[in-house]
Amino acid sequence: MVDHHRLLFLLTFLLTVSKCQSWGWFFSSKEAHSTSNENFLSGSVAEFSIDGFNDQKGIRLMENAKNNLKLSLNSCWQSAHQHLFSGCSEGLAVDEKRSRFAWHLSDCFQKDSGRPPFPSCDPKSSMAKCLKVLNEYEHKVYLEFYLETNSICHQLQAHAFRHETERLVNELKSSANYAEEKLEIIEERTENLLQGSNQIFDSLNSIDLRTQQVAQTTKNDSYSHLGQEIDNLRNEAAEIEKEISRVGDEMSMKMKFLQSKADDIGDIAGISLDKQQQPLDGQTTALNDLQF
Numbered sequence: 001m002v003d004h005h006r007l008l009f010l011l012t013f014l015l016t017v018s019k020c021q022s023w024g025w026f027f028s029s030k031e032a033h034s035t036s037n038e039n040f041l042s043g044s045v046a047e048f049s050i051d052g053f054n055d056q057k058g059i060r061l062m063e064n065a066k067n068n069l070k071l072s073l074n075s076c077w078q079s080a081h082q083h084l085f086s087g088c089s090e091g092l093a094v095d096e097k098r099s100r101f102a103w104h105l106s107d108c109f110q111k112d113s114g115r116p117p118f119p120s121c122d123p124k125s126s127m128a129k130c131l132k133v134l135n136e137y138e139h140k141v142y143l144e145f146y147l148e149t150n151s152i153c154h155q156l157q158a159h160a161f162r163h164e165t166e167r168l169v170n171e172l173k174s175s176a177n178y179a180e181e182k183l184e185i186i187e188e189r190t191e192n193l194l195q196g197s198n199q200i201f202d203s204l205n206s207i208d209l210r211t212q213q214v215a216q217t218t219k220n221d222s223y224s225h226l227g228q229e230i231d232n233l234r235n236e237a238a239e240i241e242k243e244i245s246r247v248g249d250e251m252s253m254k255m256k257f258l259q260s261k262a263d264d265i266g267d268i269a270g271i272s273l274d275k276q277q278q279p280l281d282g283q284t285t286a287l288n289d290l291q292f
Helices: 002-020 027-036 056-071 075-090 095-112 127-131 136-291
Strands: none
Touching: 075 095, 075 136, 095 127, 095 136
């Protein structure tokens, strides 16, 4: 939460800087801003207010001027007051403008009191030039209305500044509150994502462990199966060796038997030849005897 407070402080500072550049003492702008942000500022944030701009004299003069504007049937007073309110409400009225407002009000007072109206003052001329044609009494009347105009303009502008300042501060507080709520939501979602990431990491570790276990089991099974196959081959080789040995023994016995038979046949053949040789020898001896 410390990081959130720092972020909120920075956000508040940036919003203050950006808003301060657009502060104006306007009645017309404050209505538009108030309407466009009405839904956003309708939260539970406490409203900020400034009560240090109230000048009782200025308030009284402003209220009187408003009442005169509403109740007066005189087009001169209405026109003068309308120019006064619109001019002061538009912004910081310069001295030339306030002087002309006071001139119009003084002219209406002269007409309303049965006195001669003020001489014509060309809108393109400076007020200093127009004031030179006034007599002492007219100048006093003008001065009274000039002071009254200054008080009314000051009060209008102070009221506009107060309203705009309160609106901006309340909007800033609501923005900060909204940002804090969003940050809390982001923090909660980040925490959920972190938990999800940890779960995924744990699952991957579990899968890796299972894979290693399965691989080890498979390897062990393979080694065991291979050992069994080798043992089987050894047993089969031993059986084959025994069979070969048995067959060899049988062949050896048969060879011995055949050799014995062959020897017997040889002996018999020798005896038979000897027997056949004896008659031949007798015949040979007989032939030899006949020749001699």
